[in-house]
Amino acid sequence: MSSAARSALAQLGFPSIAIPMGDDRAPVWPANTIGSISHISNVCIAVVTSAFRYRAIGVDMEYMLPLENSHCISIATTDELYHVNGTPDLKILKIIFNERSSF
Incomplete structure (x- = not known):
């Protein structure tokens, strides 16, 4: 998961850095950035953007299972x-x- 986060940050010009996990297990993004990470068993995605431009950003992945x-x-x-x-x-x-x- 962290490689997806580092890759997303690299696209904003950040060096390859560790993305620590907070007490609530959410990623702790660098200052002035916000982001989101989601994963399923074999795929992970991360999105990151400037906290000056947006208040929140989110991404979610799910398996396409039938609904009742x-x-x-x-x-x-x-x-x-x-x-x-x-x-x-x-x-x-x-x-x-x-x-x-x-x-």
Whole structure:
């Protein structure tokens, strides 16, 4: 994971440095930067940007597992489900969920 973070920082001109982990297990980014790291078993991604330009940045990775019908109706409205022919694609539901949870 740290190599993805160092690579992201390098693209901003930072030297290769260690990214320590805080008490809450979150990465401790260099001063005036913010970032996010996510991983699954064999893939890791990191994003970093200037804290002067943005207040927050995030990235998340998940396996595309099937959703139960009970989860579908908690994410999308009946009308939205109708527009995807009653059998929603997981990618579409994740887009709907992410749009509603963005700030």
